[in-house]
């Protein structure tokens with residue numbers, strides 16, 4: 383049963399309008415007195431040349447629906463649909479029980495590859511709070527696409543090429559010390575990098591030295607390469623700690639330097655296709671016709687650029703993964719860059735340019751201004767996560783001192799709180815990072831969702847300890863007549879659509895919002911109804927509802943990258 387689809391089909395057979403389009407218009411009314419689904423007839427007023435109430439009345443007259451709808455009513459310009467209560471509950475709870483943690487999954491992807499370029503950190507630069515969004519949005523999309531039957535390919539397109547490595551070598555040779563830097567890792571590198579910039583302002587010749595050393599890297603000089611490899615290793619060792627905390631792995635770490643030997647072919651192809659133009663000694667693809675500045679391919683000194691590498695990377699990904707989609711989870715500052723890349727691929731004659739998507743997002747800033755590596759004003763993600771865990775542990779000591787495995791749970795909840803903070807709003811919104819908000823355990827946060835999950839687990843444990851087990855055959859669906867359980871069931875029913883929508887719009891927050899709807903509804907239900915000690919059919923039905931809620935919250939949390947502890 384798919385209620386929305388059934389309504390759309392029934393309306394389509396009357397109006398002749400495409401069912402897919404009609405389905406898009408169907409809304410969930412704010413309260414159940416107005417039905418379970420509503421069709422806003424004003425959407426058709428233009429096409430049908432009638433006032434919305436008249437359309438509603440006419441549709442009501444003509445419509446035939448499957449018998450699991452109990453009523454259709456006209457309310458102003460809306461047509462409200464009422465699902466038969468117990469079959470709605472039955473359908474939803476059966477689906478959750480049968481699919482378990484696969485609830486909301488599908489095989490629409492048919493194993494096709496979806497490349498997701500995310501996190502994509504820069505070597506020798508800190509993994510700061512600004513990278514958090516890319517990392518957690520990308521990771522969530524990774525899980526969402528897998529849930530829908532695609533094969534996600536996670537790519538960390540490392541920023542491991544560029545003149546800054548020349549600067550770093552100079553800085554290291556002048557002011558660095560191997561042992562200290564081994565110990566301080568990226569922070570140590572950052573320190574000498576900042577020093578380089580301060581000193582270079584006074585002494586221009588440092589920049590020449592940096593260019594000299596970068597050239598050595600390019601030429602494959604042994605000492606230069608050894609240092610470069612060491613910077614990379616230090617950085618990766620450092621970020622691995624963060625990825626471990628977030629439970630993230632990548633399928634590929636092919637970054638900018640990986641394409642060193644793959645750009646020649648792209649440049650040749652651009653030449654062959656007459657797309658390359660000289661401009662003051664540099665080579666560009668002219669995009670004036672498309673209202674964009676030129677895409678810079680080769681600098682006048684022959685050096686390749688970020689864009690050149692991304693073109694090579696796109697070609698490589700197509701060849702290697704034959705992707706169905708190629709997503710770039712990168713901040714909106716790079717909107718123009720990706721527009722240019724996609725355009726150049728299109729001009730090269732590849733129709734798969736349509737399958738490349740820039741999943742852009744807003745900036746995370748500190749309350750007192752933006753983040754800048756140059757000035758060294760950064761909040762390191764690892765420190766943020768660690769403090770979150772510590773603060774969580776403090777709260778737990780106070781609230782639940784006897785909790786088993788407190789450290790583990792504090793890690794799951796503390797990290798979850800920070801992750802959730804980036805996934806509870808539309809991507810494009812700028813976020814100011816705030817401790818209070820991230821760690822607020824009430825309100826619409828990750829910890830609140832985790833807490834609700836733990837509450838369900840505790841209800842289920844209680845039932846088990848009393849020897850009560852519930853299977854699908856035991857459920858008396860007529861128990862779910864009350865407003866509160868109906869609201870829970872409605873929220874559960876909406877989950878698969880939220881997952882699907884999240885994949886279509888590349889917006890994990892659609893899942894977070896649905897999880898919160900489920901949690902709020904369940905907590906309301908929990909406070910207003912008794913479970914244990916009720917008559918057997920009532921008790922079992924409510925335990926079943928609790929089991930379904932637990933399963934769906936857990937799956938939802940997993941999809942946005944959070945753990946679901948059983949006790950908190």
Ligand code: ARG
Nearest residue numbers: 499502503504539541692712
């Ligand atoms: N390393 C870049 C940065 O931190 C992001 C790379 C994104 N991916 C890409 N293929 N361009 O700004």
